[in-house]
Amino acid sequence: MSSNGDARYDVVGIGNALVDVIAHADDLFITEHELVKGSMTLVETDRAVQLYRALGSAVEMSGGSAANTMCGVASFGGRAAYVGKVSDDDLGQVFGHDLLAVGVNFRPGAPADGVPTGRCIIVVTPDAQRTMNTYLGVSSLLCPPDLDEATIADGRVLYMEGYLYDRDDAKDAFRTAAAIAHEAGRKVSLTLSDSFCVDRHRDDFLALVSDEVDILFGNDDELCSLYRTESFDHAITEVRQHCQLAVITVGADGSYVVTHDDVVHVPAEPVTRVIDTTGAGDLYAAGFLYGYTQGRDHAGCGRLGSIAAAEVISHVGPRPLVELRTLAS
């Protein structure tokens, strides 16, 4: 368990700062617009405009994978900070407000003139699956000078999105942040984010996981993609040789907490009706990390993850609508 001495934060997150634009659509929309259901696709301005035009009424709410996770940590009562880049536009203000509103210390990078705040156009289908189309905007310009070293050094666990690996600047920021955290005696965690993202950057991820990541998060697809295997068992065998602690979600089947010596299965929390799976993995990680920084055992950490994921898939939007601490008793 982590006991890295005194720290101002339990978890410090770094990621792409995005506002979600959430709309419902049927499966026809997915096929007509050649979307890959359940995945995250990076889109440029034209494609973002085209998709948004085609979509029905939308709701805007703050998102961003690691930012969602930090909100979850705060909602459990943990101390969280977040580093990510927004612009001084309406959506950037929304993003900053919503972090501060739940008590996450927001350390924005330096602004970049004329580049808008990033947004993620999320299409939710009747099966509650979310298909994400991300226009990164200024979030992708995150670079080492944007990192608040004191904040990173003052967090027990550093948590970073694999999504950051889609841009070189952010990749540098990622490695710099990991070095700062380790230098300060902290743990470094990574979420693989998306199987296609893993596919695009497999070698980098493999190097990271064996060299710099203490706690790895991901789902079964992402782990199998990382090790280029269709066998989940094989992927588990691989990851336990490369990483101290791997936490792998398997949808309705719950999650596995994998160490060198042990594999603990944690069931999912029951959900009456799944409305929107956006944020499921982010909030699972929030619960796990909160438990981890509180010194709970692996099964207990996983249980908090399951509770948080169950809450967030029960409604539209990627962040909890209730104080997670009230569910964690």
Added chain:
Amino acid sequence: MSSNGDARYDVVGIGNALVDVIAHADDLFITEHELVKGSMTLVETDRAVQLYRALGSAVEMSGGSAANTMCGVASFGGRAAYVGKVSDDDLGQVFGHDLLAVGVNFRPGAPADGVPTGRCIIVVTPDAQRTMNTYLGVSSLLCPPDLDEATIADGRVLYMEGYLYDRDDAKDAFRTAAAIAHEAGRKVSLTLSDSFCVDRHRDDFLALVSDEVDILFGNDDELCSLYRTESFDHAITEVRQHCQLAVITVGADGSYVVTHDDVVHVPAEPVTRVIDTTGAGDLYAAGFLYGYTQGRDHAGCGRLGSIAAAEVISHVGPRPLVELRTLAS
């Protein structure tokens, strides 16, 4: 019943174009910030910033009273257009998108440099009441040159918000639009919007109602405020002498459709759980106007109003989440 010959639109709405910023808070927030529960208060920039800072996580979605009503008309299958002023900022784009997405023809006024799109900070309390704090921004600059005359002349019914009466420019636009509509042989309707708004502009509203309004919408508080009476019966007696058709909602007790010769009571539609009353009056008006333009009788119009209001108070947000036409069979 209206049968004003051919028209491109069933209803044309004019109002303050606003994006809603919706957050939940308890009653303590209302008292601490000296808000008037259930009302709409105009706020300047500083107060808007202060309130927003104090609020928890929020969701952004398009709002604006008359705009919500036009979305409701479209959701029933009616042909609707909307005139209102936004800026070329993120929230202005959101507002325009969400109208077009449901098939409302949006006729924005001319932009005004440096003045942001208006927003309405809505605090929803556990009793499902909404308390609105409106920063009008560019919406308040609506003036006669912003009116698309051809569109207004081409709508069977013109529908305008009493809220417009809070600013002189918009008041001029209001009177100009009514003149265009009447010149084209159309009906002019008005919603009183808010009892405090009526109180601020009572003489203007009284003159309007007797001179220019064919169909008046409001609730019991607003009607009583208009006639400075505490007796709803007295207010009904007054309004039937001044207005061809008055449609007055009375919350869970439904509504009254009042003509010179008749008062028809329409019950409310049952709702399993009231979540957020934002948009209740707007959507009632949508149902009524849709029925009216389809030639339904007053009870039938009121029933569609009740159906639409019931849908919108069953979830967060001021616009329907389902196609209202599917509920109207």
